[in-house]
Amino acid sequence: MPKNSPTRRFDLDSLALDAGARDPLHLQLRDQIRRAILEGRLRPGERVPSTRGLAGSLGIGRNTVASAYDQLTSEGYLAAAVGSGTRVSRTLPERLLNAPKAGPAPAPGVGGADGLSRLSARGREIAAFGRLLGLDRGRPAPFRPHIPALDAFPREVWERLTARRQKRLPRDLFARVDSLGYRPLREAVAGYLGASRGVRCTADDIVITAGVQQGIDLIARLLIDPGDKVWLEEPGYLDVRPAFEMAGAEVISVPLDADGLDVSAAERSQPRPRLAYVSPSCQWPTGITMPLARRLELLSWADRSGAWVLEDDYAGEFRYGGRPLPALQGLDRSGRVIYTGTFSKVLFPSLRLGYLVAPPGLAEAFGAARWLADRHSPPLEQAVLADFIDGGHFARHIRQMRTLYAERQGAVVDSAHAELSGAVDIPAAEAGMHLVARAVGASQEAIMAAASGVGVEYHPISRYSAATPPAPGLILGYAAYPPESSRRAMQAWARALGGTRIGHATPAAALPPAPRPGEIIT
Numbered sequence: 001m002p003k004n005s006p007t008r009r010f011d012l013d014s015l016a017l018d019a020g021a022r023d024p025l026h027l028q029l030r031d032q033i034r035r036a037i038l039e040g041r042l043r044p045g046e047r048v049p050s051t052r053g054l055a056g057s058l059g060i061g062r063n064t065v066a067s068a069y070d071q072l073t074s075e076g077y078l079a080a081a082v083g084s085g086t087r088v089s090r091t092l093p094e095r096l097l098n099a100p101k102a103g104p105a106p107a108p109g110v111g112g113a114d115g116l117s118r119l120s121a122r123g124r125e126i127a128a129f130g131r132l133l134g135l136d137r138g139r140p141a142p143f144r145p146h147i148p149a150l151d152a153f154p155r156e157v158w159e160r161l162t163a164r165r166q167k168r169l170p171r172d173l174f175a176r177v178d179s180l181g182y183r184p185l186r187e188a189v190a191g192y193l194g195a196s197r198g199v200r201c202t203a204d205d206i207v208i209t210a211g212v213q214q215g216i217d218l219i220a221r222l223l224i225d226p227g228d229k230v231w232l233e234e235p236g237y238l239d240v241r242p243a244f245e246m247a248g249a250e251v252i253s254v255p256l257d258a259d260g261l262d263v264s265a266a267e268r269s270q271p272r273p274r275l276a277y278v279s280p281s282c283q284w285p286t287g288i289t290m291p292l293a294r295r296l297e298l299l300s301w302a303d304r305s306g307a308w309v310l311e312d313d314y315a316g317e318f319r320y321g322g323r324p325l326p327a328l329q330g331l332d333r334s335g336r337v338i339y340t341g342t343f344s345k346v347l348f349p350s351l352r353l354g355y356l357v358a359p360p361g362l363a364e365a366f367g368a369a370r371w372l373a374d375r376h377s378p379p380l381e382q383a384v385l386a387d388f389i390d391g392g393h394f395a396r397h398i399r400q401m402r403t404l405y406a407e408r409q410g411a412v413v414d415s416a417h418a419e420l421s422g423a424v425d426i427p428a429a430e431a432g433m434h435l436v437a438r439a440v441g442a443s444q445e446a447i448m449a450a451a452s453g454v455g456v457e458y459h460p461i462s463r464y465s466a467a468t469p470p471a472p473g474l475i476l477g478y479a480a481y482p483p484e485s486s487r488r489a490m491q492a493w494a495r496a497l498g499g500t501r502i503g504h505a506t507p508a509a510a511l512p513p514a515p516r517p518g519e520i521i522t
């Protein structure tokens with residue numbers, strides 16, 4: 001059949017799935033369809049088979065195909081259009097289109113012929129992971145997650161402190177900076193963590209990092225041996241997975257129950273991991289806060305089994321109801337917890353500064369690992385941040401953001417209730433900077449297609465799920481968006497979904513026009 005024929009069919013022969021391979025079928029399918037798109041064998045706008053059709057042809061479950069399609073949709077390769085099936089995106093991310101064109105398709109598992117075959121096997125996995133980053137290109141629009149209220153950040157204070165420091169940076173900071181971090185910043189962080197998060201530490205235990213992601217990378221290098229098992233929440237913060245796999249670990253998904261990581265279920269089915277990763281303050285992405293009893297159960301298990309617990313205190317600063325819970329690290333009596341946190345979510349995302357609290361006696365080893373990785377964090381930013389904390393600006397900013405975020409969350413929950421009830425359920429969250437939306441009266445595909453059509457951003461939970469089928473739901477960030485822009489986004493989304501509004505009299509014509517993609521900004 002000629003290449004450009006409109007009746008050209010999706011080339012099923014190019015798909016070769018292997019049930020015995022290490023990667024599950026949905027990942028194999030995702031990778032092969034992605035490769036077909038990159039190599040031009042599937043072209044922009046071309047329709048892909050229905051999930052039912054492809055599942056039938058390949059003799060696999062429909063959920064497996066749906067899961068692969070979901071991920072390709074969230075990466076921007078496929079677009080689901082209401083009523084007309086799923087097609088290859090017409091606007092593939094520019095970076096992908098610029099990828100070198102390929103020759104014949106390689107054998108599965110040999111690596112892409114899209115220029116990636118020169119990478120190591122691990123390198124190809126990393127490159128494939130990089131494509132997920134396409135979710136967050138350009139200026140953020142409601143409801144892209146992970147972004148704090150940039151409009152409420154005290155920039156004048158930060159600029160003033162930076163200008164002052166620039167003039168008076170101590171001479172020794174020009175020569176060399178400790179890999180463990182600038183000492184006054186380590187002291188400021190220890191003071192803050194002790195007073196506000198119930199962490200037991202001194203400045204000697206603090207390691208300044210380039211953020212949680214780097215902290216996890218250093219932890220994997222120092223504490224994991226090839227063949228070790230690592231527990232990871234499912235769904236969970238999957239970005240940590242490559243760091244552990246690069247250290248040779250086998251990452252095991254552990255289910256959650258209403259209290260977070262289900263310790264006894266995991267212990268029964270997957271005993272003796274070397275490390276368990278948890279985000280107890282506000283589980284990413286479900287938002288579950290781990291109650292005290294589960295925290296104690298986890299610590300007692302770690303003590304018995306000699307495993308490490310990696311506590312990612314993601315968004316631990318933002319709690320809107322109930323009593324604050326002490327960090328796991330503060331409850332731990334046997335030195336099994338490594339605590340890590342970040343300034344990128346509390347202050348601004350490009351500030352690549354975070355911290356970890358090393359277990360007793362291990363701080364120097366972390367300093368050595370940091371030296372070998374990239375020496376140290378920039379001294380000027382470290383010094384400015386120390387001044388920001390010491391001057392009381394940090395504590396004030398967190399207090400103010402707690403109030404602001406509660407308001408912003410309320411605006412999203414209320415407008416979702418007013419505009420999308422009947423299609424989407426968005427319950428309030430007690431902590432964090434995001435909400436989880438679940439499809440109720442419409443399919444998640446239709447809800448995602450409607451959002452993408454009007455420039456409303458989200459992260460599908462499938463991006464953070466290794467299960468088959470992946471966990472459902474959409475992650476909606478709210479911290480960055482003033483109530484009015486959230487409301488406008490909800491209205492546009494509801495209008496694009498059409499006909500799903502239940503019990504609301506406002507005719508569609510009375511709604512404001514849908515913003516153009518990229519127009520809804522903070």
Ligand SMILES: Cc1ncc(COP(=O)(O)O)c(C=O)c1O
Pocket residue numbers: 146210211212213214237279284312314341342343344345353354
């Ligand atoms: C649970 C969780 N931990 C850590 C991070 C990353 O932190 P950092 O920006 O400090 O690397 C994120 C997202 O960015 C996250 O969702």
